[in-house]
Amino acid sequence: MPILATWIREVDAASFGRWFAGRPDLDVCNARLEDPDSHPPGDPLPPGTAGLLLSGGPDIDAAFLRQPVPDPSVIEEPEPARDRWEFAALEAALARRLPILAICKGVQVLNVALGGTLHLDIPRHAAPELRDGDLQPLRYADGATDSPRFDTVNSSHHQALDTLGNGLEVEAWSASDDVVEQVRLRDYPYCVGVQFHPERHPRYAPLFQDFFDRLAAGSPRANP
Numbered sequence: 314m315p316i317l318a319t320w321i322r323e324v325d326a327a328s329f330g331r332w333f334a335g336r337p338d339l340d341v342c343n344a345r346l347e348d349p350d351s352h353p354p355g356d357p358l359p360p361g362t363a364g365l366l367l368s369g370g371p372d373i374d375a376a377f378l379r380q381p382v383p384d385p386s387v388i389e390e391p392e393p394a395r396d397r398w399e400f401a402a403l404e405a406a407l408a409r410r411l412p413i414l415a416i417c418k419g420v421q422v423l424n425v426a427l428g429g430t431l432h433l434d435i436p437r438h439a440a441p442e443l444r445d446g447d448l449q450p451l452r453y454a455d456g457a458t459d460s461p462r463f464d465t466v467n468s469s470h471h472q473a474l475d476t477l478g479n480g481l482e483v484e485a486w487s488a489s490d491d492v493v494e495q496v497r498l499r500d501y502p503y504c505v506g507v508q509f510h511p512e513r514h515p516r517y518a519p520l521f522q523d524f525f526d527r528l529a530a531g532s533p534r535a536n537p
Contacts, residue, residue: 315363315528318402320344320395322370328512329368332521339363339528344398357401364412364528365402367419369510370395372472373431380430387434389471400426412503412527414520417470420496420506427478427498435473435492445513450488451495460484460497461519466509468494473508481506503527 321329321343333341342359358365374391375382377400382388399419403426406413415423421431449468462485474493477483484505485495498504503524511517 314338314340314361316340316342316359316361317364317366317528318342318344318358318362318406319366319368320370320399320402321366321368325368325370325512328510332512336525339525344402345395356405357398358405362406362409362411364414364524365406366524367399367403367413367415367422367506368512369417369419371418373418373421373425377425378431379425379428382433384433396422407501407504410502412524413498413505414524415504415506416512417508417510420508421472421474423498423504423506424474424478424481424496427481429474429478429481430476432473432475432492434471437490447514447516449494449509451485452488453485453495454483460495460505461517461523463509463517466494466507467513468509470508 317339319341322345333339371390371392372388374393374396375385375388376393377396399422403413403422413423425431445467447465447467449466450464451466453462468487474496477496480499480501481496482499483493483495484497486492487494492508494508496506507520511520
């Protein structure tokens, strides 16, 4: 049975659990609950890993960022142990060209891992009504044809992508202020990152289905 490696915080377990419930063919390995000694030495991914899901969470610890942090107070509730696992897991997944879906904090981890930087404190994107309401309008790049499209999304966050990491291309921006909301890694079988939270609503099923299909396919086609 293929394994999906991830780190999902307790507060998000029910939201993601609804998507996993329909996939009995997939073994979800939540690193937050795992014994790290159960993995091969030096390998953060369990044997049989077919893909990586980077989920939402608190800010990346400043020690992992590739930029100055003039005001450390903007880094909210970092979890260095989680960051350590996610950056190592992402490095291993990229080396194996495994399918990757990165959500909210996850797309920020992806960007930083590829050499990018973040806006450490942006206005207007952390309002309470944006957490569950699909209120943030998007505009898509002309060439963004492979990924599912959503006119509005539930994008709630206080940090965002600034300088893009190597190989990333933007597929969608916030229509109101051009904050990056969706990216894809060029010349890679499947690696998509979104700043919004598709786990929270059934309307985002096409995005999860796309990812699960790539896991099942084993060797998905490369992006154009």
